[in-house]
Amino acid sequence: MTTIQLVQLQAWLGGLLWAFGRVSGMCLVAPVFSATMIPMRIRLIVALVLTAVLAPLAPTQVDLLTGEGFVTMASQLLIGVAIGFVLQLAFQAVQFGAQLISQSMNLGFAESINPLAGGSSAVLGQIYGLLVTLLFLAMDGHLHLIQLLADSFHSLPPGVATVSADGLHAIASFGTQFFAGAVRVALPAMTSLLVVNIGFAAISRAAPSMNLFAVGFPITVTLGFIALWLSLRSLHGAFDAIQESAWSLMRELVGG
Structure with missing residues (x-):
């Protein structure tokens, strides 16, 4: 009969x-x-x-019912949240870029319930969010995330260390990548729509009596959809660049 010692049970x-x-x-x-x-x-x-699956990678001698055990559990939560938050910023950058496009093509008021976020957001942002989610799954991003989590138990084992202050500062600094990524996503379509608005400005100077709101709104929306369709081919490259920055930061956080 095999006996299980208390130390073994505690490690499991x-x-x-x-x-x-x-x-x-x-x-x-x-x-x-x-x-x-x-x-x-x-x-x-x-x-x-x-x-x-990952439990065999995380044994430790820290007592579960001590203050050190509670601190270790809090540090594990912090590591997991830090990894997920960085990747979430990459996705939100794409959706924010889509909202910039919708504002340029006069669709900023078109909002609906977003089941992914649990609230309302721009329809165009939801479409881009679904597209990058499909790209993420098609590129096996979920498997890479699980692999990164497994590797983190070797480079950052429980009870030894957690995300450092420099790592938290790096996460805060990653906010610049958030805005830069949003501009990267929105720039092709916004540039085209800027040319359209400049054309309307010239028309308003040439024919001040023309009601540009009645004429310009459908034209802006139509040309906006054309520019959006043409700029979709650059979405993969923009998202890939944002994602690479996110992966680099996540590997830095876990010491990989």
């Missing part, structure tokens, strides 16, 4: 809890894994499956 439970803390932190924030349109039960099952 510790591995499960530390892995669950890091995985649940990531699933709370990361795109796709945190989508509110996915039932809570499914997300919980995904988190438990990932915990069971």
Whole structure:
């Protein structure tokens, strides 16, 4: 008969809890894994499956019922949230760029309920969000994220260290990449629409009596959709550049 010692049981439970803390932190924030349109039960099952797979990588001798154990659990949550938050910023940059385009083509008022975000947002932003989600899944981004999480247990084991102050500062500095990525996504279509608006300005000077609001609105929307269709081919490259910056920062956070 095999006997299980208390130390072994503590190591097994510790591995499960530390892995669950890091995985649940990531699933709370990361795109796709945190989508509110996915039932809570499914997300919980995904988190438990990932915990069971990654638990052997996270053994530690920290006592679960001590202050050090609570600090270790908080640090695991912080690591998971930091990883997911950086990737979420990359997705939000694309959606913010789409909102800039919708403002330029007079569609800023077109909003609807966004099941991914749990609130209302611009329709064009939702379309771009779905496109980059499909690109992320097609490029096996979810598998790379799980691989990064598994590697983090080697480079940043539980009970040893957590995200440093420099890492938190790097996350805050990544906000510049957020705005730069949004401009990268929106620039082709916004440049075309700027030329259209300059043309309307010239027409208003040449024919002041013309009602440009009645004439210009449908023309701007029509030409905006044409510019949007032509600029979609650059979306993959823009998202790939934003995503590469996000992956580099996430690997830096976990010491990989």
